[in-house]
Amino acid sequence: MKTLEIKDLSYHKNSKTILERVNLTLEAGKIVALVGANGAGKTSLMRVIAGLAKQYKGSVEVCGEADEDRRKQYIAMTDSLSAFRDSRKIKDVADFYRLVYPDFDDKQFADILEFMNLNEDERLGSLSKGMKEKLIIALVFSRKAKLYLLDEPFSGVDAMSRKKIIKSMLLWKPEEATLVISDHVLDEIAPVIDEVVLIKKHSVLEQRSAEEIRAEQESIEEWYEGFYEGEE
Amino acid sequence: MKFKDNLPIYLQIEDYIYLQIAQGKLQAGEKLPSVRALALELTVNANTVQRALREMTAKGYIFTKRGEGSFVTTDExxxxxxxxxxxxxxxxxxxxxxxxxxxxxxxxxxxxxxxxxxxxxx
Missing domain, CATH: 1.10.287 (Helix Hairpins)
Incomplete structure (x- = not known):
């Protein structure tokens, strides 16, 4: 079953090309890495899928639903929490999520917070980069979605927190849901992904099965770096 | 468990379980941990664990009971x-x-x- 189907997607912003002729299909239940250099268009692609960027051409279907507002119900995307002031507590953010998303599950949120060693009375301003990222992941997996979009969940996060975040993905991703993780490095998520999608020159350059790449005695990192050889 | 990054992981999971059996950590006829538990223990994708178990089942080293999970063969x-x-x-x-x-x-x-x-x- 297809969770995501993108056909001939182009997206321009202020007459600048952001995405050009993107075609991409993702099956249900997969964990997919979305990789590419900074500025390649990974975040823009996620925003288009999530219905946050609307001025695009082409078609984007999530669980067969093309309408931006209607496909939102199937999607949970990470939020940077920049709209919340530092004095806000974790439970205030949860209150907001509960209000905005009918699929937000309180029990699940409490479970993930506990797993992450976070306390709902902590203020956002007192959280380290790693703790904040853990909170963002807890919020996203407390929603019952078909498609989870995690935008660079590991940037600035220490190794121990990265491991914890990866485990939480394995624990709380619903079996039939598809998970897309964008990153510009691949080291730690390589063993947990089914597929890797490479964004370059504003489009999807490659989509490969991770095990297939390894079957050619190549690591996914080597494969990925191969596309940037001779570039600085 | 650290996996080699240039070899399919399902093959490495197979080897890991074979090693557990050979060392007696898993006995003949014993139930294997669930797919999810194995995925967490090894920090790998559940689909990859499933594939490893499928391969092992095809070779006869493990067998599945419907709704109960996978078991090590009792065939000496x-x-x-x-x-x-x-x-x-x-x-x-x-x-x-x-x-x-x-x-x-x-x-x-x-x-x-x-x-x-x-x-x-x-």
Whole structure:
């Protein structure tokens, strides 16, 4: 079953090309890495899928639903929490999520917070980069979605927190849901992904099965770096 | 558990479970952990664990009971065969490393015998 189907997607912003002729299909239940250099268009692609960027051409279907507002119900995307002031507590953010998303599950949120060693009375301003990222992941997996979009969940996060975040993905991703993780490095998520999608020159350059790449005695990192050889 | 990054992970999961069986950590007829538990323990994708179990089932080393999970075979012959495959694999890796060091195949037994002699416990 297809969770995501993108056909001939182009997206321009202020007459600048952001995405050009993107075609991409993702099956249900997969964990997919979305990789590419900074500025390649990974975040823009996620925003288009999530219905946050609307001025695009082409078609984007999530669980067969093309309408931006209607496909939102199937999607949970990470939020940077920049709209919340530092004095806000974790439970205030949860209150907001509960209000905005009918699929937000309180029990699940409490479970993930506990797993992450976070306390709902902590203020956002007192959280380290790693703790904040853990909170963002807890919020996203407390929603019952078909498609989870995690935008660079590991940037600035220490190794121990990265491991914890990866485990939480394995624990709380619903079996039939598809998970897309964008990153510009691949080291730690390589063993947990089914597929890797490479964004370059504003489009999807490659989509490969991770095990297939390894079957050619190549690591996914080597494969990925191969596309940037001779570039600085 | 750290996986090699240039070898399919489902093959490495198979080897990991074979090793557990050969070491007696998993006994003949014993139930394997669930797919999810294995995925968490090894920090890998559940689909990859499933594929490893599928391959092992096809080879007869494990079998599934509907709704109950996967179990190690009780077929002693198959378990012996699995263990000897594992040994062969270790030997192949050893020989290939020695060859890379310039040791000829015909000198291996002599080298090994004298090493075992030198390190023999009294």
């Amino acid at each position: 012959g198959l378990l012996e065969e699995m263990k000897s495959k594992l040994l062969k694999q270790e030997l192949a890796a050893f020989v290939s490393r020695m060859e890379k060091l310039g040791v000829k195949r015909e000198s291996l037994t002599g080298l090994l015998a004298s090493y075992l002699d030198d390190t023999r416990e009294e």
